[in-house]
Amino acid sequence: MTTLFFATDVHGSDICWSKFLNAGKFYGADRMILGGDMTGKAVIPFVHQGGSNYRITLLEQVFDAANEEELTDLFKRVRSRGYYPYMTNPDEIAELEKNPDRVSAIFLAEVLKVVKQWMDLADKKLEGTGMNIYCSPGNDDMDEVDDIIRASKHVLLVEGQVIQLDDHHEMISSGWSNRTPWDTHREEDEDQLKVRYEAMTSQLKNPHNAIFNIHVPPHKSNLDEAPELDKNLRPVLAGNSMKPVGSTALRQSIEKVQPLLGLHGHIHEGRGTSRIGKTLCINPGSMYEQGTLLGAIVRLGKNKVEDYVLTTG
């Protein structure tokens, strides 16, 4: 029997990444799979105020650090939410406000710096354990992330690949999603997703025993319910109006292939499990801002899912 641990959408949270690296041992899993969206959503400028003083605005609250200890504490707070600290000064901030390209470059540099740190940490922690992490970046992850992952020894980039997870189970993986209102890095139309999935499913030797590690959840699976937004990206009816936003191409593929297991993420509030025919689909959700690693432990038998449970770590 194979026990796998799956988590997703850690969005730059150092705490969640550290927990993920420890999760295999903690839960007794022998396969580790990280869904997409490992990068964070915001850079927090630490603006130098002279001397050893810095000021930041975190979640619309202003915090000041007057010494090294307070600065370290603020760094920790920022990183715990998956945001990236950036040391700067008022002059640079004024300049950056006129130069969005430079802001993007800073953002990318900060993201890649942290991904590199994460890969180094993973290689250090997993060395000698015999454990690897299967990873396919999600729609929010920049393309440049891939090269850093490729350079890692124990984090394996499996985007678009069919891999043999154990003696009985193959796994296909993709972090690409259907279109979102945010025009993110890895999203495409449903017919393109269909082609992407077929390119992998056609290679499966035993499709009914396969695992679909696909970032986006299938359409109308109850794992893809997100607040309906108006044209200004404002949730309508105070977030009470939820609608399915998953991929129709993925749903069709699951209905057709009927794999053993689907592992999904993307919709943080879509935590749950669902069956599409014989396929068990899981979205463990994400609470990365709170430093909580949501995940799923799945025990795979030869031709069935023996058991599973969602975790809150």
Place this chain on the structure above:
Amino acid sequence: MSDLFVRKATGLVRSWSVMDAFVYALFSINLITLGLYSFSQMYYFEGGMVNALIVSALFIFFEVVVYAALISVMPRSGGDYVWQSRILGGAVGFILAVTGWWFILWLWVPLYGDMFRHIVLVPILGVLGAKDAALWFAGTQNGAFTASIITLIIVSIFITLGMKTYARIQKFSFYGGMLGLLIVIVLLLTGSPATFKAGLEANATSMFGAAPGVYDATVTLGTNAGAITPFSGGSFSAVFLVIPYLVFFNLWPNWGATLYGEVRGATDFKRNVAGMGWALAVTTLLAVILLFAIKQTIGWEFYVQAGGAWWNYAWGFSPDAPALPVWPYPALLAAFLTTNKALQLLVVVLMSLWWFGWSGTVFLSSTRVIFAAAFDRLLPEAVAKLDERTGTPINALLMMVVPSVVVAYLFAYNIASFQTLTLCSTLVIAVTFLGTTIAAIVLPYTKPDLYKASPIAKYNVAGIPLITIAGLIFGGFLVFLLYQWIIDPNALYGIGIKNTSSIYYMLGNYVLAAIIYFGFKAYRKSKGIDLNKVQAEIPVE
């Protein structure tokens, strides 16, 4: 956070409209259903109704602060269940969540059904001339049970339609219901006691077959029932003793709060407080205005006496049937002020929207808790199954509907004095709220890193976190309510240790929850899944 350094990423949405949050919260503390239903039952108190409304709202504002703060620290997490599980432990979280958001809703079904017949069925049938049908629904146990069954059908349809559609029904109901309320208030403020008395005599006899002299007979029956509750005034303690009954109506501005989405900063905390807080304030103000309008034309004493006459008979304290053979619904009484049948029908139809826009809430929260428990493997996977074609959570719905039919039957036919359990519906949820409030009080101290990195980290009063201060005030308020309900030293609320049915019923809820929790935990352990471990925090280092 400056948008300069925020990139485009999935889920980064703008804040929701305060108006939308306001509408949802306003419907949760529903003046026409919960409010008028409870006001009519509160005929024997010595404290002023208006005073109690205002004082209770002041305390409940701290509930708004507690929930808005928790949403800010732990957004999109699933509400009370997750907050309590993470801060107070899995057993507390599960038991308090399933009792407060699932089991006790079985008891709310006959209450929703009772309001359905009094606010929707009877007035509309009466105005349409279907006297016998109206009286059957209004005054028979079969009518009460049938109203509960229809309620279950309607609510199940709402679940099948899904949140997106129901949210739109709510919005439409809000505007229609508000228009209806405006017409009612105008009718009441432009009428006079004399025209009301004449309208009551004419319409009560023609619509519902009341005997002539219905006004005076109601006054006599109400006086005999001990109807004394004043419009305002009363001693400090008398006013406070009204509140444990009144909160059946206004303890719920937080009902939809757990749905509120990503919180990006302190502004969103303020928006949450504003949405729920304004709903509480406006509902309180509307209640005072409506009661004032009732006082001006219907007459406060008559209104209280009519409530006393109705409930004194309904609860079996008196063998004398009320002279007005239908529940004294102020909107219907206001409609008696006009002879225009079309206007009468418009009033009762528009006012019925207050029920339709609110009733779906009875199961929506319950199905979420059932799903969450199933995902945590504390219930079988099958309960979270969706119908492939419609997406309806059929099994979860059955777990609401089937027990509700049983409880509705017990309630309608008053078996084991079930009709005395009305306030248990509020007590059990208040216990759940108390668990959440305790979690809020200790949060800054038990989860300091989580709290410090939240949008409310800088909100302090005299160096103490606002969430703790608000929690202590609201928690104290809840403890007062629980003491009054359970001990009931003045014999005012009819539940608690003086009512064995209520104690057995409530304890039964908690015992059932504990059996499910510990039973499934042991079962999963036998299958190799340690639920303690899957909910434990993974070491970071």
